[in-house]
Amino acid sequence: MPQLDFGNPLLLAQVVWLGIIFLVLYLLLSRWALPQVGAVLAHRAETIAADLDVARRAKEEADAAVAELTRATREAHAGAQAEIAAAVAAAKAKTDAESADLNAKLDAQIAAAEERIAVARTSALGALEQVAVETAREVVGRLIGSSLDPALVPQAVAGVLAARAK
Amino acid sequence: MAAGEPSIDALGQFKLHTTLGPIGASVNFTQSNLLMVIASGLILALLYYGARPRAIVPGRLQAAAELSYDFIYNMVSEQIGHEGRKFFPFVFTLFFFILFGNLLGLLPFSFTYTSHIAVTAALAILVIVLVTVVALAIHGLHFFSYFWPSGAPIALAPIIVPVEIISYLSRPVSLSIRLFANMVAGHVMFEVFATFMVMMAGAGVIGYAGAIGPLALNVILMGFELLVAGLQAYVFAVLTCIYLHDAVHLH
Amino acid sequence: MSDDGPRGQVGKDSFEARLKSAREKQGLDPKASDPDKRLSAPSAMGVGMRVGVELVSAMVVAVAIGWALDRWLHTSPAFLVVFVLLGFGAGLANLWRVMGPGRMPGAK
Known part of the structure; x- marks a missing residue:
């Protein structure tokens, strides 16, 4: 086996060169090449972390905005509802007042009309009494041919009318 | 090796010779060392060209460089803990030096420096010296309590202490033998099957048909050896990490 | 809405x-922790390779120490015999450490 031929000076030389090459490779890697790759990786990790942070923050903001929107919508909804209720109530109150007014006016008109009717009726009744008295006096005068005691006819008519009104 | 000779010379491939002409010969620079330089150059090129675009979304080469960085970084942090970050460049160098050595060795006309016990032993001794120095630096003389499992009866000391010392010293041996044996076994098998193939082919038309067997075996073996190349580099690096963990945490 | x-x-x-x-x-x-990150169980060949490597390397160290002590103290082969036994014990201890309960790193 050539590997175990320790008499060969090349075997030792190989190991010496190995030491030199390995040392140089180690120094170049540790001082120069690996830090470069490490820097690229660190830069990438930073960028990605920053991007993800931005994404997370944007998402949090979006969530907050959505919550805000929901809240605002709910508030607007509640406000609108209250306004509608108030408007309805106001309209109802106004209507009630108007109808009450109208009722009162109508009542007053009815009362006035009734009064007028009553007046007209009493006056009509008074006129009727008079007409009745005159008619009765005329009829009686024609029938009897002589004038009667002028106080007697109204008395009789009043008596009849009173009896009729009962 | 030589097609003309019908003999199996499975070990000739491991023979060292100087390279780079008279300059290499004057400083005993072997083809093994040339492969080491090539491997180192490839590792550095991978990281250099991989890190250069500095893109947020990496291209293929950058992804490979970053993947290798992350792979070793995670291995180190998982096995050693956060104190292990100091050893990250060392484990990285070790892993990729061995991995590229194993992989380059699979190329034709190449040489596998990890198939030399002197190389693997040098790497393993480097690891164990580092581990011991780290343990001594962190724990001082308390390090020697490592050879005395707590709670063992004192009467067993003459047995337990030598056993623990042997066990500790056997770490570099097992590290180097495992890598060496795996690489040698694979390459010897390549050579043996390839020689069978040449011998078969030398036997005429029937031989050509028969040569398909060893050829197929070599193709399968190549896939297997690719796996072994990665696995052995990984095992070497992971065991280094485990030993460093023991040195940092001591029990 | x-x-x-x-x-x-x-x-x-x-x-x-x-x-x-x-x-x-x-x-x-x-x-959320992912416990499935450990390596899968090693193959039989990996286990065999590992057992062999651990036993052989412990034995190599033990024989080297025994042989060196014998040479130094001229007690051949007393230390060699003792250390072969210790080396076997150390190999088993290694195996227990790497394959026993609790720890199972890389295969092979």
Whole structure:
């Protein structure tokens, strides 16, 4: 086996060169090449972390905005509802007042009309009494041919009318 | 090796010779060392060209460089803990030096420096010296309590202490033998099957048909050896990490 | 408003899930632990290789120490015999340490 031929000076030389090459490779890697790759990786990790942070923050903001929107919508909804209720109530109150007014006016008109009717009726009744008295006096005068005691006819008519009104 | 000779010379491939002409010969620079330089150059090129675009979304080469960085970084942090970050460049160098050595060795006309016990032993001794120095630096003389499992009866000391010392010293041996044996076994098998193939082919038309067997075996073996190349580099690096963990945490 | 509620809900959930998984992947949020990261069980050949390597390497060290002590103290082969036994014990101890309960790193 050539590997175990320790008499060969090349075997030792190989190991010496190995030491030199390995040392140089180690120094170049540790001082120069690996830090470069490490820097690229660190830069990438930073960028990605920053991007993800931005994404997370944007998402949090979006969530907050959505919550805000929901809240605002709910508030607007509640406000609108209250306004509608108030408007309805106001309209109802106004209507009630108007109808009450109208009722009162109508009542007053009815009362006035009734009064007028009553007046007209009493006056009509008074006129009727008079007409009745005159008619009765005329009829009686024609029938009897002589004038009667002028106080007697109204008395009789009043008596009849009173009896009729009962 | 030589097609003309019908003999199996499975070990000739491991023979060292100087390279780079008279300059290499004057400083005993072997083809093994040339492969080491090539491997180192490839590792550095991978990281250099991989890190250069500095893109947020990496291209293929950058992804490979970053993947290798992350792979070793995670291995180190998982096995050693956060104190292990100091050893990250060392484990990285070790892993990729061995991995590229194993992989380059699979190329034709190449040489596998990890198939030399002197190389693997040098790497393993480097690891164990580092581990011991780290343990001594962190724990001082308390390090020697490592050879005395707590709670063992004192009467067993003459047995337990030598056993623990042997066990500790056997770490570099097992590290180097495992890598060496795996690489040698694979390459010897390549050579043996390839020689069978040449011998078969030398036997005429029937031989050509028969040569398909060893050829197929070599193709399968190549896939297997690719796996072994990665696995052995990984095992070497992971065991280094485990030993460093023991040195940092001591029990 | 009432009819885009459920649709908006789904969109929010999927965005939230994606953001969370992205953050976990970056290690920014604590992750639900994944216990399946250990290596799968090593193959029989890997175990055999490992047993062999551990026993042989312990024996190599033990024989080297025994041989050196014998040479130094001229007690051949007393230390060699003792250390071969100790080496076997150390090999078993190694195996126990790397393959025993609790620890099972890389295969092979």
